[in-house]
Amino acid sequence: MDFINPILHPGIKERIFDRWNHPFAPFELHQKPLHTQRRDWSPKLDIGETEHYLLINAELPGINKEDIHISVKDSTLEIQGEKKRDLNESIKYSRVERRYGNFVRHLALPYDVKPEAIKAKFENGVLHLTIPKLPPHPEKNTVNICLLYTSDAADEED
Helix, strand or coil: CCCCCCCCCCCHHHHHHHHHHCCCCCCCCCCCCCCCCCCCCCCCEEEEECCCEEEEEEECCCCCHHHEEEEEECCEEEEEEEECCCCCCCCCCCCCCCCCEEEEEEEECCCCECHHHCEEEEECCEEEEEEEECCCCCCCCCCCCCCCCHHHHHHHHC
8 A cells, every 4th residue: 555645645634534533424425545536625514404404514715606616416415616826926925824726525415305495605704505305205005915825816717
């Protein structure tokens, strides 16, 4: 196995410890192995639920509303966007710690949802998603079938 240098792969330690601390959490879909995945940064999420809604809050500081795209396909929520670099080219920076660039998050939704009814609000650098859950499918009634013996079936045909 190749050694993963945390300096060359920013955010790798957080991803490893997230998997360690939450071993049963669903993996993000379409995720490449740790040593080959390249993403500029990833927003932090809070995920909760009420009886009727899934609630997701994503920290997106410094991002314009127009640069955020949200979609649902095959029970997977996708949040993607771009944080544009706003550094002044005439300044010689000695340190730049803020992250810039593209991001994408894929979340497998644990319930059937109504995508056209999702409400999204973006304020103070936080994206708030309210996702209505569909009611659970009712259990199908059990129907008992009466089994006829061969001799009984022959008698009924006469």
